[in-house]
Amino acid sequence: MNVDAPLGDFGDVLFYSALAVYILAMLLHAVEHGLLRRTEPVAAPATAAVPAGVAAGGVDEPGGGAVVPDDPALTDEPPAGTTGAPRAPRPASERFGRMGVALTVLGAALHLAMLVVRGTAAHRPPWGNMYEFVAAVTLVGVVAWLVVLSRRPELRRLGVFVLLPVIVLMFLGGTVLYTQTAPVVPALHSYWLAIHVTAAVISSGILLVAGVASVLYLLRSVHDANGRLAWTARLPAADVLDRVAYRATAVAFPIWTFAVIAGAIWAEAAWGRYWGWDPKETTAFIAWVIYAGYLHARSTAGWRGRKAAAVNVVGFAVMVFNLFFINLVVTGLHSYAGVG
Amino acid sequence: MTQTLRTPPDSPGPPPTPRRWGRDLLALGRNTWRGLTSMRTALILLFLLALAALPGAFIPQRGPSPQAVKDYFVAHPTLAPLLDKIGVFDLFATPWFSAVYLLLFISLVGCLVPRTWEQVRSLRAPTVAVPRNLSRLPHHAAGTDPRDPDDVLAAARTRLRGWKVDVRDEPGGVRTISAEKGALREVGNVVFHMSLLALLVGIAVGKLFGYEGNVIVMADGSEFCNSGILAYDTFRPGLRVDGTNLDPFCVDVDHFSAQYRPDGAADSFAADVRYSDAAQIASGAAPTPGTIAVNEPLRFDGERVYLLGHGYAPQFTVTFPDGAQRTQAIQWEPVDQTTFLSQGATKFDRPGVTTDAERRRTQLAITGLFAPTSSGGDIVTSTYPAPTNPEVAADVYRGDLGLDSGKGQSIYGIDQSMVDQGRLVKVARQNLVPGQTLTLDDGTRIRFDAVKEWVNIQVSHDPAQDAVLVAAIALLVGITLSLTIKRRRFWVRVTPPTTGPGSPSTTDGRTVAGTGSSVELGGLARTDQAGYGEEFDRLRADLLGRDRPSAGGAPARDDVPDEQRDNGGTG
Numbered sequence: 001m002n003v004d005a006p007l008g009d010f011g012d013v014l015f016y017s018a019l020a021v022y023i024l025a026m027l028l029h030a031v032e033h034g035l036l037r038r039t040e041p042v043a044a045p046a047t048a049a050v051p052a053g054v055a056a057g058g059v060d061e062p063g064g065g066a067v068v069p070d071d072p073a074l075t076d077e078p079p080a081g082t083t084g085a086p087r088a089p090r091p092a093s094e095r096f097g098r099m100g101v102a103l104t105v106l107g108a109a110l111h112l113a114m115l116v117v118r119g120t121a122a123h124r125p126p127w128g129n130m131y132e133f134v135a136a137v138t139l140v141g142v143v144a145w146l147v148v149l150s151r152r153p154e155l156r157r158l159g160v161f162v163l164l165p166v167i168v169l170m171f172l173g174g175t176v177l178y179t180q181t182a183p184v185v186p187a188l189h190s191y192w193l194a195i196h197v198t199a200a201v202i203s204s205g206i207l208l209v210a211g212v213a214s215v216l217y218l219l220r221s222v223h224d225a226n227g228r229l230a231w232t233a234r235l236p237a238a239d240v241l242d243r244v245a246y247r248a249t250a251v252a253f254p255i256w257t258f259a260v261i262a263g264a265i266w267a268e269a270a271w272g273r274y275w276g277w278d279p280k281e282t283t284a285f286i287a288w289v290i291y292a293g294y295l296h297a298r299s300t301a302g303w304r305g306r307k308a309a310a311v312n313v314v315g316f317a318v319m320v321f322n323l324f325f326i327n328l329v330v331t332g333l334h335s336y337a338g339v340g
Numbered sequence: 341m342t343q344t345l346r347t348p349p350d351s352p353g354p355p356p357t358p359r360r361w362g363r364d365l366l367a368l369g370r371n372t373w374r375g376l377t378s379m380r381t382a383l384i385l386l387f388l389l390a391l392a393a394l395p396g397a398f399i400p401q402r403g404p405s406p407q408a409v410k411d412y413f414v415a416h417p418t419l420a421p422l423l424d425k426i427g428v429f430d431l432f433a434t435p436w437f438s439a440v441y442l443l444l445f446i447s448l449v450g451c452l453v454p455r456t457w458e459q460v461r462s463l464r465a466p467t468v469a470v471p472r473n474l475s476r477l478p479h480h481a482a483g484t485d486p487r488d489p490d491d492v493l494a495a496a497r498t499r500l501r502g503w504k505v506d507v508r509d510e511p512g513g514v515r516t517i518s519a520e521k522g523a524l525r526e527v528g529n530v531v532f533h534m535s536l537l538a539l540l541v542g543i544a545v546g547k548l549f550g551y552e553g554n555v556i557v558m559a560d561g562s563e564f565c566n567s568g569i570l571a572y573d574t575f576r577p578g579l580r581v582d583g584t585n586l587d588p589f590c591v592d593v594d595h596f597s598a599q600y601r602p603d604g605a606a607d608s609f610a611a612d613v614r615y616s617d618a619a620q621i622a623s624g625a626a627p628t629p630g631t632i633a634v635n636e637p638l639r640f641d642g643e644r645v646y647l648l649g650h651g652y653a654p655q656f657t658v659t660f661p662d663g664a665q666r667t668q669a670i671q672w673e674p675v676d677q678t679t680f681l682s683q684g685a686t687k688f689d690r691p692g693v694t695t696d697a698e699r700r701r702t703q704l705a706i707t708g709l710f711a712p713t714s715s716g717g718d719i720v721t722s723t724y725p726a727p728t729n730p731e732v733a734a735d736v737y738r739g740d741l742g743l744d745s746g747k748g749q750s751i752y753g754i755d756q757s758m759v760d761q762g763r764l765v766k767v768a769r770q771n772l773v774p775g776q777t778l779t780l781d782d783g784t785r786i787r788f789d790a791v792k793e794w795v796n797i798q799v800s801h802d803p804a805q806d807a808v809l810v811a812a813i814a815l816l817v818g819i820t821l822s823l824t825i826k827r828r829r830f831w832v833r834v835t836p837p838t839t840g841p842g843s844p845s846t847t848d849g850r851t852v853a854g855t856g857s858s859v860e861l862g863g864l865a866r867t868d869q870a871g872y873g874e875e876f877d878r879l880r881a882d883l884l885g886r887d888r889p890s891a892g893g894a895p896a897r898d899d900v901p902d903e904q905r906d907n908g909g910t911g
């Protein structure tokens with residue numbers, strides 16, 4: 001199997017282009033976020049004190065499929081219907097936000113092209129080492145975010161918070177974890193590689209969005225409880241964030257379960273046992289148990305809300321730990337990292 | 341749970357009668373059981389399980405990486421023995437780890453049995469009757485239909501195909517439909533939790549009755565037979581396996597081949613084998629040809645044979661001064677996985693020696709380094725893993741190998757203490773390519789004949805593995821159903837055209853005048869899921885006509901799940 005090195009290098013160019021475009025998109029979203037206060041009087045303490053439950057009244061899935069942009073319920077004002085306030089012309093924040101989304105789409109296109117090019121150069125699925133794995137996970141995260149956005153455009157203001165971890169991960173992927181295009185060791189020549197790693201990539205990417213939503217939920221709920229962290233008043237209401245986190249996790253959990261099972265099937269064929277408590281397996285198991293705990297917590301009295309969100313954040317922390325620490329520091333059978 | 345153990349403090353009181361004791365014990369037991377099987381306990385136990393497994397991510401485990409554990413002992417001479425005392429190196433077999441998961445699974449059983457029972461009952465139970473006031477529901481719509489109620493009802497029933505539907509009549513000719521969908525969600529949940537149990541049982545059976553054994557076999561037609569522990573170099577039996585009564589089968593390894601890339605990394609390797617199962621052995625039938633490759637074990641009769649490693653065995657022929665010859669090839673150990681530079685010790689007893697004393701003066705060992713592709717030059721190093729230009733840097737020792745001392749010694753080396761004591765002496769050092777010979781001072785000639793390859797074969801036996809796979813698939817199906825299906829209810833109330841006083845009116849108090857039936861719809865999603873709003877709107881469009889707006893002013897939306905409802909919906 002030959003590797004097309006120049007093509008692989010072109011993939012790197014695409015990778016950095018995507019990263020640059022994401023950074024720009026994040027800046028635009030940051031401006032959007034910064035402008036929200038001036039265009040929408042949300043930070044005033046009087047309205048900020050409205051309990052989330054009230055604001056949440058109209059927040060659930062808008063009926064009839066017609067989604068109102070900048071859903072008034074997302075600010076801390078009572079729903080527009082009850083105040084009769086006239087709708088303002090499209091605010092500057094919205095223009096910046098839309099540009100941010102457009103750039104995010106562009107970045108995702110470059111990002112996708114990068115993976116296609118790397119895969120073509122190496123004649124295999126483009127997630128054979130950690131650099132490519134991180135690239136693939138972040139792409140799934142961005143795509144998952146765009147899917148959320150297409151359903152709930154009013155969540156656009158979260159853009160900056162979703163792109164931030166994407167950019168950080170990509171930066172680490174492009175530096176610390178960077179690996180030249182290369183074929184993989186024989187144990188990785190398996191269609192189970194494609195299946196197992198693809199599932200792991202998809203679920204990790206979606207869990208990234210869930211993790212971001214839970215972090216924001218925690219910040220926002222601090223604000224709701226005692227008025228601190230005033231900037232979080234510009235975030236969507238706490239229970240909207242909670243719901244985004246839950247739905248993303250509910251989609252990702254079965255995929256993660258599948259990834260673990262597929263990994264076990266692969267391990268059975270490659271190493272002679274389906275489970276052997278290799279450090280990577282152990283950490284995957286821990287993450288799985290924690291996410292199961294999160295789903296449990298959301299239906300356990302006294303655990304909903306902040307505690308559950310904290311569990312979700314811990315779950316994502318374990319996923320990141322699994323990616324970085326286990327691959328780089330602990331050595332196991334997963335001769336996968338391909339670093340150095 | 342209202343019963344508590346009432347023992348008034350500081351007052352002696354009458355001694356509790358045996359009957360009371362019994363009752364209190366019963367209450368205690370019941371409370372403990374209830375506590376153990378509560379969601380909260382399950383949650384705590386789940387977190388404990390994650391926590392208990394955590395050291396396994398940092399600290400090497402004896403099972404998967406025994407060498408790393410040894411290295412850890414060297415690196416942390418004080419800490420390691422302490423950790424070893426509490427079983428950290430065998431974490432997943434420790435009593436405390438087992439305690440956590442056993443408690444969790446007891447809790448699971450206690451929680452699952454009543455839930456399954458409830459499940460079966462609710463699947464059989466009729467649907468919930470139409471609420472009196474449909475306009476209070478999160479999804480609501482009303483309209484009129486020119487047809488008479490029976491036709492409207494029939495149309496609705498057709499539309500609700502796939503739903504669990506009950507038709508009920510109310511006074512005044514009012515007809516209703518209660519429809520439910522999504523019971524599979526709960527089924528999925530129960531299937532998921534049951535599969536977890538099945539999975540655990542399967543794993544346990546594997547740990548009890550399974551075994552793993554490794555053996556090195558020369559890839560020159562040599563045979564390995566699964567006859568017992570002694571056939572293996574290492575053998576890891578399950579708790580109920582004593583190494584007798586293993587399923588008989590034999591594997592002959594004929595040839596090994598590997599492909600390497602220019603940089604020396606392996607692309608693939610495979611061994612050509614012939615194998616005989618119990619029936620073939622019994623009947624003496626010819627063995628079946630097969631291949632074992634990375635990721636492709638040999639599978640037959642529930643046996644699995646893996647190719648886990650390979651290496652080289654230089655073959656030497658020693659011609660003793662009296663003309664006696666001995667030929668031997670035993671495995672040398674690769675010390676560099678990219679170039680396959682190997683080290684080893686090929687040991688010979690001099691033939692015709694009768695006394696132990698003489699034997700201890702005449703034993704020979706050929707040690708040193710083997711390079712499959714030698715760099716050439718005095719110091720032998722390897723540049724490539726394939727045997728393109730093999731060379732041995734041989735150190736020959738003569739004397740007492742110490743094999744009779746009762747002390748185990750590595751097959752890859754000699755006992756250095758024998759050398760230190762001067763009982764084993766280096767008598768020659770020379771680089772040899774195949775065909776070359778070196779001669780010792782006493783006239784003994786040692787020829788490097790050729791290079792053989794060996795394979796490391798692993799036999800894995802796990803009678804429950806297929807059951808574990810089935811449980812895992814059921815688990816996956818269950819969790820997917822449980823997390824993607826929405827439980828939802830849909831109600832239709834059809835009221836015939838009003839004809840006089842006292843006639844029924846819609847629930848929000850408006851009386852529908854004129855001809856045609858008045859139709860009211862209501863919907864409730866019972867789980868925390870998006871999308872019922874859209875489905876309800878489609879149902880409304882189909883049943884009431886496309887352009888009719890939903891009545892009642894409240895926008896159709898997802899409802900708060902029941903359990904949040906109970907708690908006032910605080911997030």
Ligand code: HEM
Nearest residue numbers: 292295296299377378379382444447448451529536822823
């Ligand atoms: C053995 C470890 C366990 C794991 C890994 C686990 C995992 C899960 C997961 C992932 C869910 C979410 C799926 C869903 O919402 O349907 C769930 C739900 C649930 N589990 Fe478990 N579970 C375990 C043990 C238990 C135990 C011991 C109980 C009983 C106390 C229990 C009771 C429930 C219930 C009632 C739900 C449904 C919650 C709902 O309707 O949202 N589970 N479990």
